[in-house]
Amino acid sequence: MSNPVRLIKIKEDIQADNDALAQGLRDELRQRRTFLINLMSSPGAGKTSLLLQTTAALKNSLRMAVIEADIDSTVDAQTIVSSGIEAVQLQTDGFCHLDVQMVRQGLASLDIDALDLIFIENVGNLVCPAEFDTGAELDVMILSVPEGDDKPLKYPLMFSKCDALIVNKIDYLETPLTNFSMDAMENRVRKLNPGIQIFPVSCRTGEGIREWVGWLAGKVAAEKV
Amino acid sequence: MSNPVRLIKIKEDIQADNDALAQGLRDELRQRRTFLINLMSSPGAGKTSLLLQTTAALKNSLRMAVIEADIDSTVDAQTIVSSGIEAVQLQTDGFCHLDVQMVRQGLASLDIDALDLIFIENVGNLVCPAEFDTGAELDVMILSVPEGDDKPLKYPLMFSKCDALIVNKIDYLETPLTNFSMDAMENRVRKLNPGIQIFPVSCRTGEGIREWVGWLAGKVAAEKV
Numbered sequence: 333m334s335n336p337v338r339l340i341k342i343k344e345d346i347q348a349d350n351d352a353l354a355q356g357l358r359d360e361l362r363q364r365r366t367f368l369i370n371l372m373s374s375p376g377a378g379k380t381s382l383l384l385q386t387t388a389a390l391k392n393s394l395r396m397a398v399i400e401a402d403i404d405s406t407v408d409a410q411t412i413v414s415s416g417i418e419a420v421q422l423q424t425d426g427f428c429h430l431d432v433q434m435v436r437q438g439l440a441s442l443d444i445d446a447l448d449l450i451f452i453e454n455v456g457n458l459v460c461p462a463e464f465d466t467g468a469e470l471d472v473m474i475l476s477v478p479e480g481d482d483k484p485l486k487y488p489l490m491f492s493k494c495d496a497l498i499v500n501k502i503d504y505l506e507t508p509l510t511n512f513s514m515d516a517m518e519n520r521v522r523k524l525n526p527g528i529q530i531f532p533v534s535c536r537t538g539e540g541i542r543e544w545v546g547w548l549a550g551k552v553a554a555e556k557v
Numbered sequence: 558m559s560n561p562v563r564l565i566k567i568k569e570d571i572q573a574d575n576d577a578l579a580q581g582l583r584d585e586l587r588q589r590r591t592f593l594i595n596l597m598s599s600p601g602a603g604k605t606s607l608l609l610q611t612t613a614a615l616k617n618s619l620r621m622a623v624i625e626a627d628i629d630s631t632v633d634a635q636t637i638v639s640s641g642i643e644a645v646q647l648q649t650d651g652f653c654h655l656d657v658q659m660v661r662q663g664l665a666s667l668d669i670d671a672l673d674l675i676f677i678e679n680v681g682n683l684v685c686p687a688e689f690d691t692g693a694e695l696d697v698m699i700l701s702v703p704e705g706d707d708k709p710l711k712y713p714l715m716f717s718k719c720d721a722l723i724v725n726k727i728d729y730l731e732t733p734l735t736n737f738s739m740d741a742m743e744n745r746v747r748k749l750n751p752g753i754q755i756f757p758v759s760c761r762t763g764e765g766i767r768e769w770v771g772w773l774a775g776k777v778a779a780e781k782v
Contacts, residue, residue: 374600375683376704403684405710428653428684458600459628459653459682478703479601485630504734
């Protein structure tokens with residue numbers, strides 16, 4: 333068939349002075365020597381699982397807390413707290429991402445100066461969170477294997493803005509269930525973001541976690557100097 | 558550990574007169590005997606795969622077209638067109654959902670009266686698309702097994718508003734990779750939405766597609782009467 337694809341562009345302006353506020357928060361946290369990291373992904377890609385693995389690996393060396401964001405529910409914060417890590421749950425009441433002012437509401441209930449590393453678990457969404465600078469020092473995203481290797485084509489902004497990409501559920505690669513190509517995915521990501529760090533992991537088996545955690549610990553240590 | 562979860566609610570008003578416009582579109586399409594269906598899911602849950610299976614099953618009995626929505630790219634519309642089904646791609650340029658006016662832009666390039674069934678493939682997102690009535694007669698969502706059985710807890714509005722839930726990638730249930738419980742998921746969904754139709758399918762193997770397509774064909778036929 334040769335039906336041409338007709339293309340209609342819908343423009344919409346979604347930004348305010350959030351960027352300036354984000355830079356202000358970043359500067360403040362640098363001065364206070366507290367490292368803020370913003371973790372983003374689709375629903376179910378493994379943000380909470382990654383946080384559990386990461387905080388378990390670092391809990392003897394760093395003082396950490398988690399700001400959880402969800403439309404509703406406190407499921408994720410409960411899970412984090414149960415693991416022995418401090419967590420605050422932001423309920424966005426339908427809002428699909430976090431901006432700096434929401435992050436500040438979370439930070440206000442933490443003792444920032446007593447913490448080395450604070451994770452934001454953003455709302456599960458590859459669209460809106462990419463557009464709002466949270467004030468974090470690092471933006472990290474998770475892509476899970478079952479989502480498919482075409483996602484960089486569909487959500488280019490998210491893949492463009494992140495410092496690191498964690499490819500989770502690599503244990504699925506060994507099954508016939510998925511035709512995910514790590515090479516194809518990586519080529520698509522590198523075109524958007526040549527310098528991005530890519531960490532293939534399985535939060536279920538623990539494979540690859542050490543490389544990711546080592547890199548993160550290095551980033552936090554460098555900021556402390 | 559007994560760190561209590563601290564809860565902060567962030568209120569935000571995200572709605573306009575979209576609801577009235579949606580009802581207007583729904584009324585118009587009923588009069589014109591064209592059935593509009595809005596398909597939603599996370600990124601990578603299988604919207605395009607489901608559309609390929611569904612249109613293949615119905616193409617001898619119904620005249621169909623697809624309105625694809627994406628932040629960027631025309632990948633999905635290309636796929637649909639390659640299968641012999643008319644498709645129009647809406648590029649939302651960063652916007653994370655479709656509202657009625659965007660849907661109307663897509664409909665404007667279709668010959669509505671020559672079509673029995675039009676699918677909207679909404680932006681891959683479980684948050685914002687749930688909040689905007691598109692004017693469709695039916696809202697259908699896909700949850701894929703690898704996303705996890707806790708998603709109704711995290712995205713309750715989406716599960717509450719849909720007429721049907723397609724649980725895709727059920728072939729993953731036979732592996733040790735996931736601890737997804739169909740019963741747990743279904744219980745969570747039924748609490749939110751007792752009347753929802755649930756169709757377990759695998760778009761890879763074709764399992765369960767017939768039940769879903771049969772139900773959909775019945776809905777379309779009933780509207781034609």
